Amino acid sequence: MKVVLTGKQLRFLRREAHHLKPIFQIGKSGLHEMIYKEVTDALEARELIKINLLQNAIEEPKQAAQGLAEHTGAEIVQVLGNVITLYKESKNNKQINLPR
Known part of the structure; x- marks a missing residue:
């Protein structure tokens, strides 16, 4: 079940992700x-991740x-x-409480 995030929730997540470093790099293998x-797996563990797309x-x-x-x-x-910044609520490891 996919949840659509509100503008307020997106702003909150962008603020939370600001200090994060990308944990994946995607290159020519695509x-x-x-x-x-x-x-x-990373989303299940962290909920909010950044991914760097190489040149x-x-x-x-x-x-x-x-x-x-x-x-995903x-x-x-x-x-x-x-x-790229992605968010997915964890089933077993909920860490981020989104604003309503």
Whole structure:
């Protein structure tokens, strides 16, 4: 079940993600099943992550964000330059309480 985030929640998540460093880099190998699995696992553990798209990546940042969101069930918080920020509420490890 995918939850649509409100503007207030997106602003809150962008603020929370500001200090985070990207934990994945996607390069010329592009998006593939292994990346989807690792991103899904990271989202379950952290809920909010950043991903860096390298200059030699096949996909454009917005396309990559869309593909990652569709395959992982995450919400796109922001695509800024080559950095993608994703959020997905954890089933077993809830850490972030979104504003209403």
